[in-house]
Amino acid sequence: MILIVLKPVLPFAEQRTKKERLLISYRILEHDLDCVRIGIRERGEYDDQAKRDFRSALIRKAELVLHNEGSCPKKIRQKCQAEVLNELPDSDFYLPN
Secondary structure, eight states: OHHHHHTTTHHHHHHHHHHHHHHHHHHHHHHHHHHHHHHHHHHTSOOHHHHHHHHHHHHHHHHHHHHOOSOOOHHHHHHHHHHHHHHSOGGGSOOOO
16 A cells, blocks of 8 residues: 555656756766866966866766756756856956967
């Protein structure tokens, strides 16, 4: 009897676990990109080391995108983009000439 009641709840728990793993992976990617940013700022240039680190992060991002299930609703995506742009303005980034 208990199994019948819990059966509809189990997919939600599994889905939540997958989303949590995905969130952790994106946080690790954010940390890696932040390390690239700090390195560029410290060295004052977008050198070969920064390029290698950035390419490595892009590869990890591609893997995350492949594992992402479904898409984000447009309203949530716009809210998140606005938050990121507010937190990380263009002036925080080194843009090579």
